[in-house]
Amino acid sequence: MRTISARAHAKVNLHLGVGDLREDGYHDLTTVFQSLSLSDTVTLEIGPDRDLVVEGSIVSGLSATGLDAASVPTDDSNLAWRAVDKLVEYYRTHHGLAESRSVHIQIHKGIPTAGGMAGGSADAAAALVAAHAFLSETHPAVPMSVLVDIAAELGSDVPFTLRGGTMLGRGRGELLTPLLSRGTYHWVLVFFREGLSTPRVFAELDTLREQGTSLGWSMETDDLAKALLSGEARQVAAHLHNDLEAPVRQLRRDVDRMREAGLEAGALRAVVSGSGPTVAFLCESELHARDVLDDLLADGAYSGTVAHGPAKGAHLLT
Numbered sequence: 589m590r591t592i593s594a595r596a597h598a599k600v601n602l603h604l605g606v607g608d609l610r611e612d613g614y615h616d617l618t619t620v621f622q623s624l625s626l627s628d629t630v631t632l633e634i635g636p637d638r639d640l641v642v643e644g645s646i647v648s649g650l651s652a653t654g655l656d657a658a659s660v661p662t663d664d665s666n667l668a669w670r671a672v673d674k675l676v677e678y679y680r681t682h683h684g685l686a687e688s689r690s691v692h693i694q695i696h697k698g699i700p701t702a703g704g705m706a707g708g709s710a711d712a713a714a715a716l717v718a719a720h721a722f723l724s725e726t727h728p729a730v731p732m733s734v735l736v737d738i739a740a741e742l743g744s745d746v747p748f749t750l751r752g753g754t755m756l757g758r759g760r761g762e763l764l765t766p767l768l769s770r771g772t773y774h775w776v777l778v779f780f781r782e783g784l785s786t787p788r789v790f791a792e793l794d795t796l797r798e799q800g801t802s803l804g805w806s807m808e809t810d811d812l813a814k815a816l817l818s819g820e821a822r823q824v825a826a827h828l829h830n831d832l833e834a835p836v837r838q839l840r841r842d843v844d845r846m847r848e849a850g851l852e853a854g855a856l857r858a859v860v861s862g863s864g865p866t867v868a869f870l871c872e873s874e875l876h877a878r879d880v881l882d883d884l885l886a887d888g889a890y891s892g893t894v895a896h897g898p899a900k901g902a903h904l905l906t
């Protein structure tokens with residue numbers, strides 16, 4: 589059996605400023621993404637010649653292994669499945685794709701599910717890259733801009749996980765501008781057994797704001813951008829910020845305890861990753877990060893890992 593594999597990386601939001609709720613149900617964001625070494629791998633297992641699909645989904649099934657694999661949807665609600673379907677539709681409409689062999693999607697998870705690290709989005713981005721490699725064997729390649737447009741239809745974080753690096757995100761997070769960043773940043777990531785639903789966290793922020801809790805809109809990222817140019821972890825640490833942290837702490841009281849423990853263990857700064865509950869601790873070096881992680885996981889109550897960034901965008905594995 590022939591396979592095509594692609595890898596996509598997790599993200600942490602160095603800054604996440606959340607504006608008002610829009611009419612389409614999304615919030616305007618000003619965010620700075622950094623991709624991390626933590627990754628998922630998506631493999632397309634290509635079906636036999638006799639299994640030619642002329643309409644509908646070419647995906648025959650989906651299976652998952654690795655971290656939190658039991659909570660990964662294995663039907664067409666999975667973003668990776670939808671990513672393949674969307675690209676096939678594009679090829680049918682624009683490049684006359686008439687028939688295709690079926691594919692089985694195999695996902696190996698290294699990124700926690702519902703952890704605020706764009707795990708589902710990374711799977712979609714990797715699936716797009718793998719499906720593009722498959723379809724462009726027999727039909728023209730499509731420009732990156734087309735893949736990014738399809739990615740944005742799949743979810744707000746999918747364009748970033750496709751492109752990777754360090755980027756400013758606006759709109760609902762899908763309008764991206766690359767940012768210059770020097771050096772490598774070392775993180776400790778602490779995972780929680782139970783994830784959080786992204787819509788629920790945004791809704792909790794709206795509720796807190798309606799109740800008059802003084803929660804502002806932090807749309808200023810110039811100081812963070814300057815800190816990223818310095819390559820100094822301490823300077824970047826001073827500008828980490830997440831407007832979703834208040835609702836996450838409201839929904840998950842144990843996040844506060846974990847933050848405190850990490851700071852006591854010597855981390856430079858803690859920030860909730862995206863819509864949480866993963867807590868990311870920025871450290872001075874890889875060695876420093878390993879020390880902090882050992883301290884935090886000593887009692888066996890949590891799991892976690894060290895990671896570094898920025899990492900690259902979704903890419904084929906050869």
Ligand code: C5P
Nearest residue numbers: 613614615617743744760761786787790
């Ligand atoms: O785009 P995505 O499907 O990942 O978004 C999931 C949910 O998160 C949305 O339905 C919305 O409730 C919330 N969201 C938001 N504003 C954003 C991004 C996501 O309110 N900018």
